[in-house]
Amino acid sequence: MNVTTSFLRRVPLIVAAGFLSAAPILLFVGSANANNLNPPPTTRKNAGTPNSTIVVKDKNGNVIEYGNKYITYKAPSSSLNSLGKALFMENCASCHGSGANGVPANGTSGAYPNLVGLGPATITFWIDSGRMPAKDVAAIQARRGQPALTPTQATAIAAWVNSLSPSYPDIPTPHLKNANVADGAALFALNCAACHTIEGDGDALASSTFSPSLRNIPAFQVVEAIRTGPANMPRFTGNLSDQQVADITKYVTTEIQHPNNPGGFGLGGLGPVAEGFVGLLLGLGLLILVCYWIGDRS
C-alpha cells in the first residue's frame, strides 16, 4: 500500500511550497540565480537575435536593428544612456542597486532581480506595462497598470541598463500585415492557452502567482513578453520563429481582444461556468417565476 509513503514523501515539498508562497523574496532569489547564468541566446535564425535576415549596423559595427518582414528589433539609441542612468538612479536603484545587479545599498545580494544582461526588451516591457517601478513591493506578482514613466523614459532606462552588458532581444516592432491569424490561433492554443486560457483572460497559478489577462496588451508588448519570459512565464526564444511570434501577436490583438460574438453577449469568456450561472439563474429562474404566476399558491 503506497498511500502513506507517497504522502510522507510529499510533506517536505508541501512545507517548501508553503514557504515559497509566503515569501516573495525567495521567488526573486530563484530568478536571480537563473539570470546570473546569463542565458545564452538561441542559435536559431530569425528568432529574436541578430542572427536574422535583416541586420543593420552603425558605423562602429554595432547592431542597431535586425529582424525580418515579420518583426524588426531595434536597439535603444546610446544617446539616451545618460538620461537613462539618471532615471534609473531615481526610480529603480533603491531596489535594484546602483549597478542594476539586484544589490541595493545596504541590502543583501539576491534580494531583488539582477537586470544586467537581460536585453532592452525585458526592461521596457516591465516599465511600459506599469509593473515597474513596483507599486506594492510585497506583492507576490506585479499587476499591469498605468505606467509611471513615459515610453521614452523606459527606452532610456533600457538603453543604460543594456549598456552595462549588451544583450538581446531588442525592442520589437511587429509587422502584423504579414502575419497569419489562423496559424496564430493554432500556436496560441498549443503554447499559450494552458496559462492564459483560450479566451485570453488569464487565471490563477501556483502560490498566488497568476497569468494576466491579454485583453489590454499592445502588440509590441506581446512580442516582448513572448521573447523575454517575464517572471514565471516561460521564455520563447528558439522554439518560436519571428513568423510564429507575429502570428500569435496578430491572433491576440485581433481575435482575443476583439472577439467575434455573433451569438450574443460573450458572458465574459468564462465558458461553462458563466453559462451555467446564466442558464440556471436567468433561464430557469424566470421560468419558475412564470410557474409562480400561472399556478396557485395555497
Place this chain on the structure above:
Amino acid sequence: MSDIEHRTPVALSGLSEDDPHLQPASKNPQTVERVIALTFVIGTLLVAAFGACYWINAKPWTLGATLGGGLFAFGVGLVAWGKYLMPRGPFVEERHTLANSDADRDAFAAAIVERGGSVVKRRKMLAGLLGGGLGIFGIVALFPALRSLGPLPKGTLFHTDWKKGSYAVDQTGRRINVGDLSIGSIVTVFPEGAQDTDRGQAVDQTILIRISNQNFTTQKGRETWGPMGYVAYSKLCTHLGCPVGLYEQQLQLLVCPCHQSMFNVTNGALPQFGPAPRPLPQLPLYIDSNGNIRAQADYDQPVGPGFWERHRTTGSQL
C-alpha cells in the same frame, strides 16, 4: 330550434350556466380579453418579423429576439386566457383506489402461479434445459456487444512511439537543436514522424524544458537523462491525462490546467500539490553530433493516468 338546443335529459347532474364555478376568475373579463388580444397581436407581429428577418438574412440575435418574443407573447396570452377567462373552478374528481378487489387479485395470482406452476411442474426438465440455454445465450450475446467494439488494451497502453534515437521534433516537424532553447524555455515535442498522427499527439506528447546550461540530474540514476540542461517529461498528466502545458519558470513547476496538479521539474516531476498521484515519467535524452536532441529510449513506465494493469516499474521510485 329550441328543442334542438336543449340537451336531452341525462342521468348525471349538471351545473347551471350562471354557476360561479363556470365564471371567469377575473373581475374584469372584458379588459382582460382585450389585453390578451393585444398579446396575441404582438405575438403575431413578432413571429411575422421573425420570418422577415430570416428572409433578409438578418443577424442571429434578431432571429432569436423575434421568435422568442413572439412565442412568449403567445404563451402569456394563452395562459392568461386559461387562468383568467376560462371557468375558474375549482373542480373535483374522485380518486378510485387503484387496487382491485381481493377476488380479482386472487384470480390474477392464481392465473400466474397455478397455471404456470402446473405446466412447469409437469415438465421440470424442459424448463431447466430452456433456462440454462437462455442463460448461456445471454452471456454470449454480450460478446459481439462488447468485444467487437475495439481492440484489447495491450501494448499501446504501455509503450509510446519514442525509441532509441528518436529525434525530438516540434509540432511542425522541425528537429530541436541544442542551441535552440535558452534557460526557461519550453516546447512540446514528439518523436519524428508521429507529430501529425492522432496517436502521436495523444500518447507521445512530451514537454521539453531547458533548465540550465549544464547537464542536469533530476534523480539518482538519471545522470545522463538531462544533457546540457534539457529535460523532457511526458506531457500527459498522471491524474486524468490532460496535457500539462503550464510551466512556471521561476517556481520550476509544471502545473496541470485541468485540476491543478503541480509537478517539480527539478527532481523528476514529483507531484507537489493536487490530485496527481505519480510523477510525470521522464524521457532520457542525449545530444547527437549534429546537436539534435534525441531520445535514449522509450519511457521507463507507461505514461498517463493509472489503470489496473499498470505495475510498479523499476528504475524510478514510483
Place this chain on the structure above:
Amino acid sequence: MSDVVATNKRAQRQAAGPYGKIGQSLNELDDRLGIAKGGRTFMDKIFPDHWSFMLGEIALYSFVILLVTGIFLTFYFVPSVATVIYHGPYKPMDGQRVTEAWNSTMNISFTVRGGLLMRQMHHWACDIFVGAIVVHMARVFFTGAFRKPRELNWTIGLTLLILAIGNGFLGYSLPDDLVSGTGIRIAYSIMESIPFVGSYLAFWVFGGNFPGTATIPRFFILHVLLLPLLILGLVGAHLFLLVRQKHTQFPGNGRTEKNVVGSPMYPVFMAKTTGFLFIVGGITALLSAFAQINPIWQFGPYDAARISYAVQPDWYMGFLDGALRIWPSWTFMGFGHTIALQVFIPAVILPGILFNVAYLWPLLERKFTKDNEIHHLLDRPSDRPKRTAAGVAVLVLLSMLHIASSTDVIANFFHVSLESTLWAMRILVIVLPTIAYPIAFKICKEMQGYRGVGKRKTPNIVSRTAEGEYVATPTPSYGEDVGHELEATPVPTYIEVEPDVPVESGVRTVDR
C-alpha cells in the same frame, strides 16, 4: 325557394344531432377506436393548480425544444473525425486542419441560416432541462410525493436525470472543440481507472487508445438515437403513471386523500400548459438571442496536445469535476496492479453512492418510518424535518462540489492563492453539509410550531368607533382568495341553459 333551402338546412342540422358536424366526426372515430368513454374521462381529469407542480413541465417542454432543434441540427452535423481544411466564413481559422465534426458545427453556426440560433437554443434548452429535472426532483422529494404508490415514478424520474446528464455530456462533446475534447479525455481516464475492467471498457467504448476514431461517431448515435429513445420511452411511462395514479396535492381547502381538486384537462389545463410550452420556447429563444453559449470558433478544434486553462464542464457535470479536483492524491500500487483511487472514488464511487441512496430512498423511508400507507396528500417540507434536513444537506454537498470545480476561477477572481482555495473547498465540502443538516432541522421545527406559516396573510381594515374603540375586520384583498371560498365541484357533464321563449318564426334568440 329559400324556404326549401332553409328546410333542407334545418333537416341537415337535425340529422347531424345536437353537436353538429364535430359530433358526427367524433362518432365516426368512436366507431373505429372506441374512444368516447375514455376520451371523456381523460378530458375530465383534474390537475391540481399549485405552482410547484409545473416544474416538471419546464423539463418536459425543454425536452420538446431539444427534440425540435436537435432534428434541425442532425441535418447539418457530420459525425466524423476525418480532417478537412477549414475554408468557411470565419476567417481567423481559415486554412487550419480541423475535423469534419468541428467543420460542420462551424457551418451550422456561420453559414446555415438560423443555424446559430438553433444550436444555441439546443444548448440552452439542455442546461434548463437538467436544471428543471433537479428542481422538480427536489420538489417531489421535499413533499414526499415519491411515497407509495409512486415509487416507480421516482425510479423512472431518477433514471431520466441520469440519462439527461449523460446525453448532455455526449451532445456538447460532439463538435469536437478544445474544451469539450478535454472532457472526453477525462472521461476516458475515468473509465480506465475502474479496477479489473477499466482498460477494457475504455478500449471498447472508444474503439482503442485515446483518442480513437470511433469516439465522435459513437457519441453521435448514442446522443441522437439511443438515449433520446430511452428518454422518450421513460417520459411516456412517467406521464402515463402520473395520469393513471392521478397527481398528488397539498392538504387543505377541501382536498382529501380520496379526491383531486383543480382544473379539468380540457380546456383549462390544456390552455395553461400549451401556453407554458410557448413561454418555455420563448424564453429559450430570447436567451439564445442575447447570451452566447459554447462559442467553438473561439476554442478551436480539439488537439490532444493542446489545453486551455479555466476549463470546466457544463454545469450538471460540475459536481464530478469538483470532486476530482479536491480529492487527495490517493493511489494503490501493489501486487502488480494500480488502482487510481483519486479518480475512481470521486468519479465513480461517490456518484454511485449518491444515486444508489436516491434510488433506494423510498424503500429506506418506508423502513424507517414504518409507513406502508398509500399517500396522495403531500407533506409540507417543514412537517418532515428529518427528510427535509437530509435533502438540504445533500443539496449543499452537491452545490459545494459544483463550486469546487471552479477553484481556479475563484482564486483568480478573489486574488487568493490556488492552494488555499483548494484547501478551503476541501474543508467546506465536509463542514457545510454537516452543519446544514441541523440548521435545516431546526428551521423545520420552528416552522412547525408557528401556525399560519406560508399562508398568505389576510389584511385587516382597522376602523375606530365613536367611543374610541379600534375594530379590525379581515378583508381578503387577492382575487384568488375569493375564488377559494368556493367549494370544489365535479366537472359538469352538461351545462343547463335556461329555455328560451320559443318564437314563432323558428329563430332562436339568445341573450348575451
